[in-house]
Amino acid sequence: MRVLLALGILVCFVSSCEDTKKTSVEKTKTTSVIDETTTSTNDSSSQEISEVTLPEYPKITEENVVEFLTQYGQENPETEVKITTRLGTIYMSLYEDTPLHRANFIYLVKSGYFSDTFFHRTVPKFIIQGGNSDLPSTNKKRADIGATYLLPAEINGRNHSYGSVSGAKEYRENPDKKTMPFEFFIFLGPQTSTKHLNGNYTVFGKITKGMSVVEKIAVLETDEGEWPLQNVYITAEIVK
Numbered sequence: 001m002r003v004l005l006a007l008g009i010l011v012c013f014v015s016s017c018e019d020t021k022k023t024s025v026e027k028t029k030t031t032s033v034i035d036e037t038t039t040s041t042n043d044s045s046s047q048e049i050s051e052v053t054l055p056e057y058p059k060i061t062e063e064n065v066v067e068f069l070t071q072y073g074q075e076n077p078e079t080e081v082k083i084t085t086r087l088g089t090i091y092m093s094l095y096e097d098t099p100l101h102r103a104n105f106i107y108l109v110k111s112g113y114f115s116d117t118f119f120h121r122t123v124p125k126f127i128i129q130g131g132n133s134d135l136p137s138t139n140k141k142r143a144d145i146g147a148t149y150l151l152p153a154e155i156n157g158r159n160h161s162y163g164s165v166s167g168a169k170e171y172r173e174n175p176d177k178k179t180m181p182f183e184f185f186i187f188l189g190p191q192t193s194t195k196h197l198n199g200n201y202t203v204f205g206k207i208t209k210g211m212s213v214v215e216k217i218a219v220l221e222t223d224e225g226e227w228p229l230q231n232v233y234i235t236a237e238i239v240k
Contacts (some may be wrong), residue, residue: 025112046167060146060181066077066100069151071101075223080208080239082108083130085119085232088213090186092165097155100165104181106238113141113182114236121226122187128194128217129168130234131183141177151202152175158203160187160194163214165205169206186214 060068079102083090096103108114114130116137121129132138151167155177160166163186169180180203186207187197207214220228 031086042051044151057233059144060149062149063148065146066152069100069103069107072107076103076106076110078106078238078240081105082237083114083210084235084237085213085217087216087232088210090144091208095158095167095203096158098202098204099156099181101202102131102153102170104151108145109236109238111141111145111152114234115147117234119228119232119234121219122220122228123226124218125188125190126218127185127187128214129185131168133231139159145201149181150178151181153179154202154204155199158202159198160203161191161206162189163211164186164203164209165207166197166201166203169201170238172199188214188218 024209057072058064071187079094079096083092083093094105096102108131116135117131117133119128119130120132121127150170153176158164166185166187167181168183168185169178177200187194189204217228217232220230220232222228
């Protein structure tokens with residue numbers, strides 16, 4: 001009897017550790033290049049959620065976004081970012097002629113926002129999109145930073161190309177072409193798929209190394225909402 005009881009406890013413990021698909025009631029609203037509603041899965045290899053203390057800055061709002069990011073960008077001129085995932089490392093260079101998007105991305109990296117977010121949408125031979133998760137920590141970080149602001153468009157004639165980095169939009173029909181500040185996507189191609197992207201989404205950077213990792217992420221098995229069945233966690237840090 002004791003042996004059977006012990007075996008029962010062991011089976012329950014193993015079952016509780018399985019990486020199974022779930023829909024979280026605390027999932028944040030997913031924004032995408034084409035608006036999608038997605039679900040996610042637990043990742044058995046996921047890291048422990050880290051607590052990040054944000055700098056002492058005011059919340060960003062629609063009213064102060066330009067002033068705040070202009071000043072922050074002057075004080076934080078970095079342009080190179082490293083993104084680490086379980087499938088490898090991606091290096092990104094941010095453009096100086098999209099100053100608000102660059103400053104916003106650097107601010108999010110330095111604030112620790114991207115820790116415990118995922119590449120949450122993957123479309124083979126098109127894009128991978130990052131910066132969201134179904135974890136309560138992501139909702140909290142957005143609330144602390146400023147959950148309601150959008151970035152003014154900085155579309156300056158630069159088109160999407162292999163490895164370009166662009167800001168996602170909260171909804172596709174966006175006449176001001178403003179960017180949802182917390183999510184970004186990396187374009188894989190083909191160029192024939194850029195017609196609805198060029199002139200509508202701000203391209204604010206490019207991948208300088210690690211496109212093979214991007215390609216690996218793009219072909220992961222996903223659910224019907226294009227969310228990978230095993231979460232691809234993001235760790236982001238400034239290179240220079």
